[in-house]
Amino acid sequence: MGETSRDRQREATRQRLYEAALGIFRRDGFRDARVDDITLVAGVSRTAFYFHFPTKEDVLTELIRRTEAPIAVAVSELHPDAELPTVLETVTDWLTRTWQDERALIVDTMAIGLRVESATSPEANPNGLRAQLAARFERAVQNGVLHDAQRPAALADLYLLNCMSAMASWAQGEGRGLIEALQLANQLFLNGARRRLG
C-alpha cells in the first residue's frame, strides 16, 4: 500500500499540469486560457488534462485547497485561548502573503470559492480552515466574546466569504494594499460599521 512508481508518475504529471495551467491562466486569463496551451507546456496529450482535472475550474479548486491548508495549520497552531482578533489577524496575514502577488488569479478563484465553499460541508475536512475557524468561533461564543445567536459554523463561513469578496474587490480596484482591504473586513466582522455613541 506504499507509494508505487505509478503513483509517483501520476502525481508528477498532475503537478506539471497544475503548474502549467496556472501559468497559462496568469498569461491569458482564466477564461481565455486554452487547454491545448496547458498540455503543450506540460508535455502531455490534450486529454491527459481532462483525466486529471474534469474542467479548468478544478485547477482553481485545487489552488484553493492548497493555499487554504497552510492557513488552517497556522490557525490550529495558535494558543487554544488566543483572542479572536489574533485568530482573524493570522488568517488575514496569510491570505495577504498568499495572494498579493497573484492578482491575476484572484477574481476567478474567489468566484469559484464562492461555490465550492458553500457547496461542501465543513465537516468534509475537519482539519480545513472552515472547521478550524468554526471551532475558534465556538470557543468565543462559550467565552461570551461572540453572540450565541448564530451557529459558529455559519459565522465562520460568512467570515470567509467576506474575505473572498474583499479580495475580489481589491484585485479589480486600484485601492490600497490587500492587507488593508482584509483588515476592513475583519473590523466590520468584529465590530460592525456602526459608530458607538456616547
Next chain:
Amino acid sequence: MGETSRDRQREATRQRLYEAALGIFRRDGFRDARVDDITLVAGVSRTAFYFHFPTKEDVLTELIRRTEAPIAVAVSELHPDAELPTVLETVTDWLTRTWQDERALIVDTMAIGLRVESATSPEANPNGLRAQLAARFERAVQNGVLHDAQRPAALADLYLLNCMSAMASWAQGEGRGLIEALQLANQLFLNGARRRLG
C-alpha cells in the same frame, strides 16, 4: 431619433433570447445550458444569440442589472433622513422577494456579480444601487452613525458583496429562509459579531 420599427424588433428578439436563456439555465443549470437550446426556444438562429449577448454570462449580467434597478429606485424613494437599518432592511426585503424563488440561478449570478460589481465603477450608473447606497452611507457618516474611517463607496460595495455571499451560501445550503440569511449579513455589517460586554 424616436424608436424605430427596427429598434422594437431588436428589443423583442433580445427579450425572447433573454427569457429563453433564463428558462434553459433554470432547467439545465448555467454551465450545462446549450446555446442551441436557447435559440431553439427563442426561434432564432444560433448566432443571433451571440449578436445580442457576447457570452452566456452576459445574460446573467443583464439579470443583475434588471433586478437591481427596482431596488435602487426603492432606496431612492426612502425619506432622505431614513435610518440606516431601515435602508438596509429595504434592500434585504427586495433581494428576498426577487431571489427566493430563483434558487437555481443564484450561485452563478452572484459569482458573476462578484466580478461585475467590482470591475465597474459605481459612478458608471449614478442611479444604480451602489451609488444610492453609497449616498446613504455618506449621509450616515455625516450624522455620526457610521465611522468615517472608510470611504462610503467602499463600505457600500463591501455591504453588497456580503449580501451576495450570503445569498450564494443560502442557495446551496439547506438553512432557513433567505431573509434570515440576509438579516444576519445586515446585523453583522451594522453591529459586528462581537458581543458588547457589561
Next chain:
DNA sequence: ATTATCTATAGATCTATAGATAATGC
C-alpha cells in the same frame, strides 16, 4: 490477467466572420 494512466479519435459545441435581407435616412 487486471488495472491505472495516458493517447487517439469522433462528435458536440462554441467562436469568428462573410454574407443576406430589410429598415433607415438622405
Next chain:
DNA sequence: ATTATCTATAGATCTATAGATAATGC
C-alpha cells in the same frame, strides 16, 4: 446607398469514449 439585424458557414475548441501501454498484484 447605407446600416442594423440576423443567418450560414468554416474553423477552433471542448467533451465523451474507445483503445494502447506499462505497472501492479496475484
